[in-house]
Amino acid sequence: MKYTVRKFDAVIVGAGGAGLRAAIQLSEAGLKTAVISKVFPTRSHTVAAQGGVAASLGNSEEDHWHWHMYDTIKGSDWLGDQDAIEFMCRKANEVVVELEHYGMPFDRTDAGKIYQRPFGGHMSNFGEKPVRRSCAAADRTGHAMLHAMYQRNVKANTQFFVEWQALDLVRDAEGEVLGVTAMDMETGEIVVFHAKATIFATGGAGRIFYSSTNAFINTGDGLGMAARAGIPLEDLEFWQFHPTGVAGAGVLITEGVRGEGGILRNSQGERFMERYAPNAKDLASRDVVSRAMTTEINEGRGCGPHKDFVLLDITHLPPETIMKRLPGIHEIALQFAGVDALKEPIPVVPTAHYQMGGIPTNYHGQVVAPQGSSQNVAVPGFYAAGECACASVHGANRLGTNSLLDLLVFGKSAGESAVDQLKKSPKAHKELHQESIDKTLARLDRLDGQKDGASVHETRLTLQRTMQNHCGVFRFADKLKEGVQKILDVQKDVQRTEIKDKSKVFNTARIEALELDNLIEVAVATMISAEARKESRGAHVRDDAPDTPANPNGRDDKNWLKHTLWFKEGNRLDYKSVKLTPLTVESIALKTRAY
Amino acid sequence: MTTRNIQFKIYRYDPDKDAKPYMQDISVDIDATDRKLLDVMVKLKAKDDSIAFRRSCREGVCGSDALNINGKNGLACLTAIDSLPIDKPIVLRPLPGLPVIRDLIVDMTQFFKQYHSIKPYLINNDPPPERERLQSPEDREELNGLYECILCACCSTSCPSFWWNPDKFVGPAGLLAAYRFIADTRDQATSERLDDLDDPYRLFRCHTIMNCVDVCPKGLNPTKAIGKIKDMMVKRAI
Amino acid sequence: MNRIVVGAHYGLKDWLAQRVTAVVMALYTLLMIVAVPTVDGYEGWRALMSHGLIRFATFVFIISLCYHAWVGVRDIWMDYVKPTAVRLMLHVLTLLALVGYAGWAIQVIWRL
Numbered sequence: 001m002k003y004t005v006r007k008f009d010a011v012i013v014g015a016g017g018a019g020l021r022a023a024i025q026l027s028e029a030g031l032k033t034a035v036i037s038k039v040f041p042t043r044s045h046t047v048a049a050q051g052g053v054a055a056s057l058g059n060s061e062e063d064h065w066h067w068h069m070y071d072t073i074k075g076s077d078w079l080g081d082q083d084a085i086e087f088m089c090r091k092a093n094e095v096v097v098e099l100e101h102y103g104m105p106f107d108r109t110d111a112g113k114i115y116q117r118p119f120g121g122h123m124s125n126f127g128e129k130p131v132r133r134s135c136a137a138a139d140r141t142g143h144a145m146l147h148a149m150y151q152r153n154v155k156a157n158t159q160f161f162v163e164w165q166a167l168d169l170v171r172d173a174e175g176e177v178l179g180v181t182a183m184d185m186e187t188g189e190i191v192v193f194h195a196k197a198t199i200f201a202t203g204g205a206g207r208i209f210y211s212s213t214n215a216f217i218n219t220g221d222g223l224g225m226a227a228r229a230g231i232p233l234e235d236l237e238f239w240q241f242h243p244t245g246v247a248g249a250g251v252l253i254t255e256g257v258r259g260e261g262g263i264l265r266n267s268q269g270e271r272f273m274e275r276y277a278p279n280a281k282d283l284a285s286r287d288v289v290s291r292a293m294t295t296e297i298n299e300g301r302g303c304g305p306h307k308d309f310v311l312l313d314i315t316h317l318p319p320e321t322i323m324k325r326l327p328g329i330h331e332i333a334l335q336f337a338g339v340d341a342l343k344e345p346i347p348v349v350p351t352a353h354y355q356m357g358g359i360p361t362n363y364h365g366q367v368v369a370p371q372g373s374s375q376n377v378a379v380p381g382f383y384a385a386g387e388c389a390c391a392s393v394h395g396a397n398r399l400g401t402n403s404l405l406d407l408l409v410f411g412k413s414a415g416e417s418a419v420d421q422l423k424k425s426p427k428a429h430k431e432l433h434q435e436s437i438d439k440t441l442a443r444l445d446r447l448d449g450q451k452d453g454a455s456v457h458e459t460r461l462t463l464q465r466t467m468q469n470h471c472g473v474f475r476f477a478d479k480l481k482e483g484v485q486k487i488l489d490v491q492k493d494v495q496r497t498e499i500k501d502k503s504k505v506f507n508t509a510r511i512e513a514l515e516l517d518n519l520i521e522v523a524v525a526t527m528i529s530a531e532a533r534k535e536s537r538g539a540h541v542r543d544d545a546p547d548t549p550a551n552p553n554g555r556d557d558k559n560w561l562k563h564t565l566w567f568k569e570g571n572r573l574d575y576k577s578v579k580l581t582p583l584t585v586e587s588i589a590l591k592t593r594a595y
Numbered sequence: 596m597t598t599r600n601i602q603f604k605i606y607r608y609d610p611d612k613d614a615k616p617y618m619q620d621i622s623v624d625i626d627a628t629d630r631k632l633l634d635v636m637v638k639l640k641a642k643d644d645s646i647a648f649r650r651s652c653r654e655g656v657c658g659s660d661a662l663n664i665n666g667k668n669g670l671a672c673l674t675a676i677d678s679l680p681i682d683k684p685i686v687l688r689p690l691p692g693l694p695v696i697r698d699l700i701v702d703m704t705q706f707f708k709q710y711h712s713i714k715p716y717l718i719n720n721d722p723p724p725e726r727e728r729l730q731s732p733e734d735r736e737e738l739n740g741l742y743e744c745i746l747c748a749c750c751s752t753s754c755p756s757f758w759w760n761p762d763k764f765v766g767p768a769g770l771l772a773a774y775r776f777i778a779d780t781r782d783q784a785t786s787e788r789l790d791d792l793d794d795p796y797r798l799f800r801c802h803t804i805m806n807c808v809d810v811c812p813k814g815l816n817p818t819k820a821i822g823k824i825k826d827m828m829v830k831r832a833i
Numbered sequence: 834m835n836r837i838v839v840g841a842h843y844g845l846k847d848w849l850a851q852r853v854t855a856v857v858m859a860l861y862t863l864l865m866i867v868a869v870p871t872v873d874g875y876e877g878w879r880a881l882m883s884h885g886l887i888r889f890a891t892f893v894f895i896i897s898l899c900y901h902a903w904v905g906v907r908d909i910w911m912d913y914v915k916p917t918a919v920r921l922m923l924h925v926l927t928l929l930a931l932v933g934y935a936g937w938a939i940q941v942i943w944r945l
Contacts, residue, residue, distance in 0.1 A: 039649075039651055039657070039659065040659075040703070040707075040746070042657075042658070042745070042746055043651050043652075043657040043658060043659050044657075045651070045652065045657075047652065047656050047657050047745075048652050048654065048656050048657070057727075096727075097725075097726055097727050098723075100727040100728060101717075101719075101723045101727075101728065102716075102717060103716060103717030103776075103779065103781065103782075105735065105738045105742045105779070106727070106735075107732075107735065108729075108730050108731065108732045108734075108735045109732070110731075110732060111729070112729030112730050112731050112732075113726075113727060113729065114727050137742075140656075140743060143656055143743070143745070144742060147742070148717075151715050151716035151717070152716055154711055154715060154716055155714075155716040186696055215651040215652040215653065215657065216650055216651050216652075216653065217651045248628065249630070251653075251654045252654070328656075331655075332654065335654075335655065335673060336630075336654070455641075456644070457640070457641040457644075458641075499644055500643075500644050500645060501644050501645035503609050503611040503612060503645065503697075504611050505609055505610055505611045505696065505697045506647050506696050506697040506698075506700050507647070508640075508647045508648070509640075509644035509645060512644075756912075759912040759913065760911075760912065762837045763837060763839050790842075791840070792844075793842050793844050793845050794839050794840050794841050794842060794843075794844045795841055795843060795844045795847065795908075795911065796839050796841075796844075796911070797839050797840075797844070798844055799844035799845070799847070799848050800908075800912075802908075825845075825848065828845045829845070829849060832845055832846075832849070
């Protein structure tokens, strides 16, 4: 198979929020940058974010980054790295204001400032009462943000490679990253993007679950590529189930609905969150709400003929508020649940939503991996930001609106770090590493030549069902053990997928098969990491780690206050310590989590 | 679970093997969980993996899966399967007026070229303040119905003026975006923007046919925005 | 070289002119709707059309009609005829025809 080589200072893989934010940094610094994306940039999944982006602007009431930091650490169930969390919360105002300057159409207060609404887990004065911290553009914040950043990139003349599928990381014998191999979907041409700095902003892999709020494209491509190149994946047992996905359809209903006053009710019409989170109620952290909903359903208080969902009620809100602040939700409820949210409650279920883990990075956006006795050694030339990365600011559970903040802050810092590397120590392109290119070509050849193989569609379905049944909102020791075996069986099928379509032109069957190669890495990492973590923390809750006085909520800080690292080779697990020391303030001490 | 069979006629063309395009007859069994056209298309693809189409968010915000469905442009993910007549096959074609790359996938270069031509970014040459630029809720309201565009191209590819002059007429999507920036009180390039559009082709090919309004899956109204641009030009000229 | 050039800066003027001439023609039509039922036979028509005001109104109407038609027909050529030379020729022919019609019509009015 033939390929060509193109040289750039930097290559960014992914043109969602994090990729576009990093690209602004590099383009405006005048560096020769290629942004590779498998979809047109404004089709990236950031576009689907709804509720807002967190920043302690204090536009409607007093707020402070230190409170935001506390909430984020508490939300993470203390698994988040406190240095990265302080960095993110302190940077929030700066990056949100920048975005406003780029032209983002935020909603406004009467004083003309950015409108802010309450959101789950965001409190004032270290957990006292809900605070208005989520900066919003109606319920289309992600859309407005992604378009504003794409537009800024148009202004900066960023060079995009649209509808190119990145295939593999090019990494030499010393471990330095030298770019990626990629395929032009339109022609099937293979190109090696040879770069001095490579930034991954490839998003999450929410499609490992059968029922997911995520787009078809969220297949964890960056994670698959990193894992194949020998880089560990961190904390993948932690998956967020969003409390409010439309029952049956999986489409997201923003937490902003509850921020604006929406209430969850069971079949008896009871506002059940009052029992689970007396203080924050419907605005408790997402893992808490999802578990409460699942418990209600499991105990027979679900709604509908099969008692398999609960109701999100906004009928008590003034119709003007709904049409002004939540117009998209009104539309989604009509389209996907067939209800007029002004008059009827919306049927919702917890739905897989966000991957807290990912490619391990520090708060500069540099990818780090253990080396010798050091736990966090930067991989030269390699950066990651956004959902594909694990800084780790979300720890065991992410707060709503912190994902958009994450991609702004770390997209920018990864971009800045790459600019620093390129400007401070300029050097020529290192020689390409033929072996890693050959691996890509072999993978493509295998797929094209496969006979009597497994169907991509069926294999993917089995993968998704396995993850859904064995690694859901509540986890069970025996189910996890069984799940590991099952997912390893699926992996064998993935290695022999077959496509009927062999065309070179826009072969979406081939792309789906290549995406499945990445999905399986994430699925295996998730199942194995989850099976191994014998405690309950944040979004990872096991039946054999119950709430006891010694381990409140099942959290076992003595043995499990550590990050998981999964290595593809031999499915090996390793652990590294959580950074409990922030940059300038005192550590937020471990505490039992209650809302 | 009850299933029923749905018939399709799908435009197929793979330049790698087909001399010319043809219509493929294909059918698939669907059940109650297949609510949208896109759900059914995914099933079709499981049956015949060579059918090529774009899709991503499946909730109408990414703008990937715009198609010509029974003769009318729309998003597959927002088209309820029950809204289509079942007594005859559902006809799927690529968006009209743009070159076909393969099957239902069109080359959108020309569409994006026009979008880029209107300078789709905020121009404000004042030094950026420390905090956000202020904007009253009323001024912000002006952007509603403009910024929500998802660039799916349903509108521009249903516009006869865009069919005849895709290289010179900005088209409804681009003009909607142009007005989004003209209407933004933070933007300082209003007169440059108006100058740029004062051209018999770029703006004035719009003959208010209003196909754009008819097909927009987000319920936006490009014709109204175009009318507002013309109003501003007139006000400026007299 | 096949560069697409736009920016001719006469879009607004013609668009506006087409609307203004349409209003003029509409007003003239209204005037005629009022005036014509009173007309009786050739002499009546002759008397009406030689009235100074009507003569002036008809003149303005014909000029408006021609300008309106010019913009409209030119737009059709612009949409459908791509080769510049052919299009220019069609533009010239259209102009000549419209000027001819206008001259002829004016001659008719003032010869009455």
